[in-house]
Amino acid sequence: MNTPPIEQPGMESSSVDLAVVTQSILASGPEIIIIIGACVALMLSLLPPLRQERLLAGLTVLMIVLAASMSFFLADYPQTAYAGMFIVDGFSTFFKMILYLGTLLTVLMSGKYLIKEGVQMGEYYVLLLFALVGTMIMVSSGDLLLVYIGLELQALSIYVLTGFLKANTRSNEASLKYIILGAFSSGIFLYGLSLFYGLTGTTNLNEMTIALSAQDLSDSMVILATLFMLVGLLFKVGAVPFHTWVPDIYEGAPSPITAYMSVAPKAAAFAVIVRIFMHDLLVLEPIWILNLAAIAVLTMTVGSFVALVQKNIKRMLAYSSIAHAGFVMLGIVAGGKEGMASIMLYLLIYTFMTIGIFAIVILLNKGAVFEEPIEDFAGLAKNHAGLALMSLIFLLSLAGIPPTGGFFAKFYILTALVEQGYVVLTVIAVLLTAVAAWFYLRIIMLMYVQQPQNQPKIHVNLSMRMVLLIATLGTLLSGLLPAWFLGFAEISLQLVNG
Amino acid sequence: MTDFPVLSLLIFLPLIAVLFLPLLPDNNSVRGFTLVILFFNFLVATWLLVVFDNNTAQMQFKENLPWVPSLGIAYKLGIDGVSVLFIFLTSLLGWICVVASWNAIHERVKEFMSCLMVMQSLMLGVFCALDLFLFYVFWETMLVPMYLIIGIWGGSNRIYAAYKFFLYTLAGSLLFLVGILVLYFAGGQTFDILKLMDGQYDFNLQAWVFIAFLIAFAVKVPMFPLHTWLPDAHVQAPTAGSIILAGVLLKMGAYGFIRFSLPMLPDASQYFAPLMQSLSAIAIIYGGFLALAQTDIKKLIAYSSISHMGFVTLGLFTFTINGTSGAVIQMFNHGITTGALFLFVGLVYERTHSRNITAYGGLIKVIPLYGILFASFLLSAMAVPGTNSFIGEILVLSGAYGVNNWAASAGVFGALLGAAYILGLYRQMLLGPVVVPVGAKMRDLNIRELCCALPLLLFVFWLGLYPKPFLSILYPTLEHLLMQTQGQTLVQSIGGNL
Numbered sequence: 004m005n006t007p008p009i010e011q012p013g014m015e016s017s018s019v020d021l022a023v024v025t026q027s028i029l030a031s032g033p034e035i036i037i038i039i040g041a042c043v044a045l046m047l048s049l050l051p052p053l054r055q056e057r058l059l060a061g062l063t064v065l066m067i068v069l070a071a072s073m074s075f076f077l078a079d080y081p082q083t084a085y086a087g088m089f090i091v092d093g094f095s096t097f098f099k100m101i102l103y104l105g106t107l108l109t110v111l112m113s114g115k116y117l118i119k120e121g122v123q124m125g126e127y128y129v130l131l132l133f134a135l136v137g138t139m140i141m142v143s144s145g146d147l148l149l150v151y152i153g154l155e156l157q158a159l160s161i162y163v164l165t166g167f168l169k170a171n172t173r174s175n176e177a178s179l180k181y182i183i184l185g186a187f188s189s190g191i192f193l194y195g196l197s198l199f200y201g202l203t204g205t206t207n208l209n210e211m212t213i214a215l216s217a218q219d220l221s222d223s224m225v226i227l228a229t230l231f232m233l234v235g236l237l238f239k240v241g242a243v244p245f246h247t248w249v250p251d252i253y254e255g256a257p258s259p260i261t262a263y264m265s266v267a268p269k270a271a272a273f274a275v276i277v278r279i280f281m282h283d284l285l286v287l288e289p290i291w292i293l294n295l296a297a298i299a300v301l302t303m304t305v306g307s308f309v310a311l312v313q314k315n316i317k318r319m320l321a322y323s324s325i326a327h328a329g330f331v332m333l334g335i336v337a338g339g340k341e342g343m344a345s346i347m348l349y350l351l352i353y354t355f356m357t358i359g360i361f362a363i364v365i366l367l368n369k370g371a372v373f374e375e376p377i378e379d380f381a382g383l384a385k386n387h388a389g390l391a392l393m394s395l396i397f398l399l400s401l402a403g404i405p406p407t408g409g410f411f412a413k414f415y416i417l418t419a420l421v422e423q424g425y426v427v428l429t430v431i432a433v434l435l436t437a438v439a440a441w442f443y444l445r446i447i448m449l450m451y452v453q454q455p456q457n458q459p460k461i462h463v464n465l466s467m468r469m470v471l472l473i474a475t476l477g478t479l480l481s482g483l484l485p486a487w488f489l490g491f492a493e494i495s496l497q498l499v500n501g
Numbered sequence: 502m503t504d505f506p507v508l509s510l511l512i513f514l515p516l517i518a519v520l521f522l523p524l525l526p527d528n529n530s531v532r533g534f535t536l537v538i539l540f541f542n543f544l545v546a547t548w549l550l551v552v553f554d555n556n557t558a559q560m561q562f563k564e565n566l567p568w569v570p571s572l573g574i575a576y577k578l579g580i581d582g583v584s585v586l587f588i589f590l591t592s593l594l595g596w597i598c599v600v601a602s603w604n605a606i607h608e609r610v611k612e613f614m615s616c617l618m619v620m621q622s623l624m625l626g627v628f629c630a631l632d633l634f635l636f637y638v639f640w641e642t643m644l645v646p647m648y649l650i651i652g653i654w655g656g657s658n659r660i661y662a663a664y665k666f667f668l669y670t671l672a673g674s675l676l677f678l679v680g681i682l683v684l685y686f687a688g689g690q691t692f693d694i695l696k697l698m699d700g701q702y703d704f705n706l707q708a709w710v711f712i713a714f715l716i717a718f719a720v721k722v723p724m725f726p727l728h729t730w731l732p733d734a735h736v737q738a739p740t741a742g743s744i745i746l747a748g749v750l751l752k753m754g755a756y757g758f759i760r761f762s763l764p765m766l767p768d769a770s771q772y773f774a775p776l777m778q779s780l781s782a783i784a785i786i787y788g789g790f791l792a793l794a795q796t797d798i799k800k801l802i803a804y805s806s807i808s809h810m811g812f813v814t815l816g817l818f819t820f821t822i823n824g825t826s827g828a829v830i831q832m833f834n835h836g837i838t839t840g841a842l843f844l845f846v847g848l849v850y851e852r853t854h855s856r857n858i859t860a861y862g863g864l865i866k867v868i869p870l871y872g873i874l875f876a877s878f879l880l881s882a883m884a885v886p887g888t889n890s891f892i893g894e895i896l897v898l899s900g901a902y903g904v905n906n907w908a909a910s911a912g913v914f915g916a917l918l919g920a921a922y923i924l925g926l927y928r929q930m931l932l933g934p935v936v937v938p939v940g941a942k943m944r945d946l947n948i949r950e951l952c953c954a955l956p957l958l959l960f961v962f963w964l965g966l967y968p969k970p971f972l973s974i975l976y977p978t979l980e981h982l983l984m985q986t987q988g989q990t991l992v993q994s995i996g997g998n999l
Contacts, residue, residue: 384612404642404645422686430679434675486567486569
């Protein structure tokens with residue numbers, strides 16, 4: 004019934020068409036730029052370490068900007084490349100913009116942190132760039148195998164980055180845990196993939212859609228395959244009950260990497276979930292919809308309640324990111340164009356506010372050996388009114404209080420939910436939001452009410468200023484002028500095959 | 502009228518002025534600047550009240566700009582007879598708060614005045630908004646500055662009180678949001694308040710939305726049994742915070758009933774009216790008894806607020822012109838009288854640092870001017886004929902008799918209780934042998950303090966002796982409101998009979 008997939012590329016390759024190859028290369032231009040950047044950075048890191056830091060950071064920023072402009076240019080030409088494996092469309096471009104943004108801000112935050120921790124090694128930027136390529140491939144893939152390749156490239160880079168503080172046992176422990184659990188979850192995903200291949204004879208999402216329409220969906224193999232694949236991906240976004248790795252790894256990893264992890268790989272994994280489950284393999288919806296709704300509620304509940312008792316700011320933000328992931332999952336449950344647009348908007352706004360609050364955490368950090376108690380924030384308003392005000396904005400946004408972007412992001416997901424008639428789910432979601440507000444308020448209280456406890460003088464350098472500026476502007480503008488951001492998400496919703 | 506956006510000016514002037522506060526050199530200039538801005542706002546509000554057209558129930562001074570067109574969200578403002586009165590009250594109390602905290606707040610003056618001005622903007626925004634989304638943004642953002650005012654400048658147990666205030670109101674507001682979204686889809690995807698008023702919704706939907714709105718508004722009013730945050734917040738808040746809380750914030754719950762529940766959900770309002778009347782009666786008596794048992798002056802006034810606001814909700818849910826106009830007048834009165842009482846408690850607290858009733862005695866002999874003015878406001882609080890509260894309560898009671906005699910009798914009993922606790926306070930503090938807390942420097946009111954008190958006193962007697970100008974502003978709006986509430990029910994019941 005299904006033609007073996009091997010034959011199709013085979014037929015085409017017999018008549019090698021230079022135009023097709025060129026088109027494919029052009030379509031994947033941004034990825035190629037980043038890979039070239041990574042290779043150059045790798046070579047530069049062999050140079051003597053004198054001024055290497057700035058050179059590498061500059062190169063990384065330059066490459067990201069180049070790739071971003073190319074992606075921006077390509078967005079007007081939706082197309083598939085490499086025989087349908089690779090997709091360039093508005094959707095992937097939107098997510099790539101989130102990834103560029105997240106990586107760029109991470110790079111800008113890293114410089115000072117690395118010097119403070121005494122780990123100035125060029126590999127840091129190389130790995131960050133490879134992780135970026137991995138996530139970019141994830142959001143652009145039209146083929147499950149390519150998804151897997153992107154997933155692994157990204158994950159392997161981040162395993163190393165997590166353990167980058169070689170002398171710090173917490174960092175080492177986190178890295179090891181991440182490798183074990185990450186490999187485990189990749190295995191689960193791969194298993195789901197292989198089952199799908201067995202059922203449909205293809206790994207290409209488009210062909211799989213056609214093949215699945217002839218399948219009996221109540222077949223236990225289909226159910227098993229769907230659940231395996233979904234679980235593999237939910238692992239990556241830190242959904243409960245697959246979240247246990249998140250707090251330890253967020254706590255142990257170098258702070259800029261924690262910020263990066265809670266933004267970019269998460270966005271990429273959500274992009275994959277959206278593309279596979281909300282668009283291409285939508286026929287499978289009856290199998291997962293109830294499970295996912297339950298998981299979303301569970302994720303928000305655990306995230307919000309456990310965050311209440313955390314004493315380490317990074318652990319608290321880890322649980323907060325779990326709660327946010329649960330909220331995004333509600334957008335998947337809502338489904339449809341509205342649901343997709345709401346997820347995209349949420350992840351964009353989430354990037355601004357999360358990076359913002361992590362930038363503050365990095366500034367307050369006295370060094371990785373001291374851990375990061377929440378009390379670091381105590382009395383911030385007294386000595387650093389500006390930083391305190393910005394933290395206030397990020398925290399209110401994370402709590403979903405208007406007029407910040409976080410409110411509009413939540414509002415839009417709730418709108419999509421109510422439109423589909425999930426009113427009970429909406430009520431649960433808002434009540435859990437009120438619970439989550441508590442621990443953000445706790446930090447605000449610390450900043451404004453408590454007296455400072457031997458806080459070191461905080462010096463905010465230029466690149467950190469830029470990060471804070473971008474994050475603050477993004478958080479505020481997305482709340483005050485949401486129409487612009489929303490329009491951006493809606494325009495980007497032109498998927499190449501749909 | 503003119504095309505000049507008066508309402509936007511009113512709302513955004515304080516917000517813009519906040520940006521200039523960091524430039525000012527010292528605390529006194531900060532205070533002066535804030536006073537000038539808020540007094541200017543007061544003049545504009547007075548002008549609005551003067552030129553307001555009393556002969557129509559239409560919205561006046563309308564403004565309408567698109568905000569998020571794809572979701573039907575607009576920046577839409579306009580005022581009717583009810584809102585113009587509260588805009589006036591808000592801006593009156595606004596500058597009084599600045600004067601009242603001139604000496605009381607000497608730490609972080611800049612931040613405090615910023616909070617006051619932001620608060621002012623948001624409160625005015627709530628009363629002007631004609632778009633539900635816009636309304637909600639103002640409504641919820643308001644929590645933040647109020648939270649900071651209580652949390653930073655409050656009394657010893659301020660942190661607990663601030664959390665309680667924030668989380669109570671947030672949970673209520675979020676349910677309100679769900680109600681808004683349900684109404685949004687039922688009313689044809691618009692947030693326009695006037696359009697939503699014209700919609701016909703089936704009873705089930707009305708009932709659920711009514712409950713969601715009820716929780717949000719009942720927390721704000723506050724109605725029994727959701728009132729427990731109020732005593733804590735009032736006792737811990739600084740004087741200005743208490744004045745705003747009692748004077749304006751508590752009005753917003755009742756304003757919500759007038760603006761949304763009654764006109765948009767008429768059938769549900771009728772259906773739930775007995776419940777609302779009973780809850781109001783309970784609040785009147787329960788609040789009265791609790792007030793009777795207090796030894797902390799602020800707590801006493803806080804509980805008396807619950808009792809007084811019971812009259813407001815009782816009047817609203819009689820659906821008679823006397824009841825509703827009495828309710829609105831009572832809201833205005835409560836703002837003036839309770840605002841003044843908190844002011845006077847603050848004045849004596851500044852001198853003695855004690856809020857314990859038994860620590861005082863015979864104050865009228867020590868500080869006669871203070872004693873006389875305080876006594877006048879106390880008389881107003883117990884609704885002596887000739888003062889403002891008498892008009893409000895008598896109108897409410899005359900509306901309630903015939904509709905719900907039990908609740909009306911409870912109201913009369915509550916008024917009696919009011920006389921008991923107010924006279925008790927009056928006797929203990931002002932009459933009898935002179936008792937003053939040890940080490941207190943008693944001095945009578947100075948010019949600054951008189952400036953706060955006298956305008957409020959003017960309204961106490963103006964409303965008490967000649968309420969006609971105020972009532973004539975209200976009547977067209979309220980008649981229109983009652984027509985909406987009852988007219989639609991009429992249509993519905995005829996439809997049912999056919």
